Amino acid sequence: MDFEFNYGIKLLNSFCLFLRRNLYFLFRVNQVKKTTEIMYRILVSILIVIPGILPSYGQDMLTNFDEAKIIAVKNQKFIMLNFSGSDWCGPCIKMKNEIFSNPSFKEFAAQNLILVNADFPRQRKNKLSEIQIKQNEALAEKYNLDGDFPKTILFTTDEKIVKEWIGFPKGSVQDFIGEIAQFLPEKKSAQKIYKHSTKLMGCRFDFSIQAEDQMQFDKALEVAINEIKRVENLISSWDDKSQTSKINSNAGIKPVKVDKELVQLIVRSKEISKITQGAFDISFGSIDENLWKFDGTMTSLPDSSETLLAVKRINYKNIETDETNNTVFLKEKGMKIGFGAIGKGYAAECVKKKLSDMGITAGVINASGDMTIWGQPVDNDIWTIGIANPNFRNMPFSSLKITNKAVVTSGDYEKFVVIDGKKYSHIIDPRTGFPASGLKSITVIAPNAELADALATAVFVLGKEVGLDLINQLDQIESIIINEEDEIFYSDNIKIY
Numbered sequence: 001m002d003f004e005f006n007y008g009i010k011l012l013n014s015f016c017l018f019l020r021r022n023l024y025f026l027f028r029v030n031q032v033k034k035t036t037e038i039m040y041r042i043l044v045s046i047l048i049v050i051p052g053i054l055p056s057y058g059q060d061m062l063t064n065f066d067e068a069k070i071i072a073v074k075n076q077k078f079i080m081l082n083f084s085g086s087d088w089c090g091p092c093i094k095m096k097n098e099i100f101s102n103p104s105f106k107e108f109a110a111q112n113l114i115l116v117n118a119d120f121p122r123q124r125k126n127k128l129s130e131i132q133i134k135q136n137e138a139l140a141e142k143y144n145l146d147g148d149f150p151k152t153i154l155f156t157t158d159e160k161i162v163k164e165w166i167g168f169p170k171g172s173v174q175d176f177i178g179e180i181a182q183f184l185p186e187k188k189s190a191q192k193i194y195k196h197s198t199k200l201m202g203c204r205f206d207f208s209i210q211a212e213d214q215m216q217f218d219k220a221l222e223v224a225i226n227e228i229k230r231v232e233n234l235i236s237s238w239d240d241k242s243q244t245s246k247i248n249s250n251a252g253i254k255p256v257k258v259d260k261e262l263v264q265l266i267v268r269s270k271e272i273s274k275i276t277q278g279a280f281d282i283s284f285g286s287i288d289e290n291l292w293k294f295d296g297t298m299t300s301l302p303d304s305s306e307t308l309l310a311v312k313r314i315n316y317k318n319i320e321t322d323e324t325n326n327t328v329f330l331k332e333k334g335m336k337i338g339f340g341a342i343g344k345g346y347a348a349e350c351v352k353k354k355l356s357d358m359g360i361t362a363g364v365i366n367a368s369g370d371m372t373i374w375g376q377p378v379d380n381d382i383w384t385i386g387i388a389n390p391n392f393r394n395m396p397f398s399s400l401k402i403t404n405k406a407v408v409t410s411g412d413y414e415k416f417v418v419i420d421g422k423k424y425s426h427i428i429d430p431r432t433g434f435p436a437s438g439l440k441s442i443t444v445i446a447p448n449a450e451l452a453d454a455l456a457t458a459v460f461v462l463g464k465e466v467g468l469d470l471i472n473q474l475d476q477i478e479s480i481i482i483n484e485e486d487e488i489f490y491s492d493n494i495k496i497y
Contacts, residue, residue, distance in 0.1 A: 068115075071114050072155075079156075081143065083151040102173045112184055150167065152169070192211070192378055194217035198225065203344065209224075210375065210377060232347070251332065251336065260326050263323055270321070283318065285335075352365055369411075397488075406449035408449060408453045425460075439464065440486070442481050443481075446476065455479075477491075
């Protein structure tokens with residue numbers, strides 16, 4: 001760096017001469033001399049204290065290879081050795097100015113490399129110490145016998161050569177960075193999985209969120225909980241103030257203007273009803289909660305005439321939606337819509353979007369068996385998700401390796417009532433008004449939890465044969481079914497472990 005410092009001194013001399021010549025007529029000569037001398041001393045001090053003002057190699061390049069190895073081991077970085085001729089080799093000077101002084105390379109090198117320069121000047125060889133000259137020659141004898149300039153070598157932490165470049169690197173600085181990066185070991189992420197469980201929407205929500213630290217996780221959790229509460233306020237049929245309740249209270253009377261979000265959810269629900277031939281139907285809310293209670297208080301079957309009357313009101317075709325004006329109208333008086341068979345999955349997807357938007361790259365939202373999964377977990381390529389055993393709820397009978405999809409499991413073990421020795425599950429067949437039977441558990445794998453939630457309900461209602469036939473006709477949808485005899489059935493393309 002001596003020639004650079006001398007060059008800086010020459011610039012200072014020129015600058016001071018300029019001051020003396022041009023300020024002469026404004027101040028007396030003695031004052032100009034004194035002022036110039038003071039400025040000279042200040043600027044020289046700056047040059048000594050802050051070498052970065054002068055042209056340099058960006059990230060400070062070491063000149064002692066042995067020292068570089070010690071630092072590399074300590075910081076777990078690769079070593080980059082550069083052979084240069086700083087005062088005679090054109091490509092070497094170009095590499096210094098366009099590569100090593102480039103801001104992008106400087107930032108990359110600071111994070112990943114220990115840079116070492118072995119310089120072989122001609123005009124200013126006497127500026128190097130005898131020790132430095134011997135060190136550089138020893139490096140050349142070991143790594144540059146042909147005398148190539150510039151020559152750049154990338155070493156591992158333990159001094160193994162992984163790549164050599166002779167001459168000025170081809171392509172842009174970013175190309176050079178990319179070429180180096182492919183040889184560097186992957187750094188372990190500082191992120192980890194944080195977990196939390198709480199009760200929302202009347203059920204348990206389990207959050208597994210990958211975050212940088214506790215603070216980021218706490219913020220993500222706050223966002224997630226607030227989003228679930230927002231969704232619940234929108235779709236709840238229990239809250240008299242919700243938009244869904246307003247739709248129900250105006251059944252057979254008039255259309256109700258609601259948020260576009262709710263209209264679109266209803267439109268998608270109707271599409272699923274068409275696909276499943278009514279096995280999934282959000283108008284099942286017409287079955288009054290007094291008909292079936294799964295809280296342990298029910299001791300006899302509901303009145304058949306009341307059930308029949310309620311079933312007559314169930315028909316997704318009588319739900320009119322106006323996407324232009326954002327209105328919903330239930331054509332029959334007494335009709336009710338409810339999102340119990342799709343709401344948790346929808347809420348989980350809403351949370352995933354919110355967290356992804358705020359920079360959460362991986363996580364699992366589990367709404368009592370309705371899971372949406374995204375991203376790559378720390379120290380693993382993919383998430384492993386257990387499939388619940390209907391006979392032993394806390395013991396999975398198999399698992400899936402999965403990401404960027406949803407897994408939803410519904411079963412007769414979640415909520416049920418036993419009347420006269422017979423078990424009745426909470427999953428109501430909208431065509432009969434009675435709980436569906438024949439299956440213990442249904443797991444659906446789909447691109448999103450909203451769809452998987454609705455299809456799980458539909459397949460439970462349709463039964464094993466018709467349900468599997470439906471799943472096998474749908475793109476990107478897979479299923480696992482367990483019947484009441486504990487027999488397991490799979491859709492065509494599923495892979496379990």
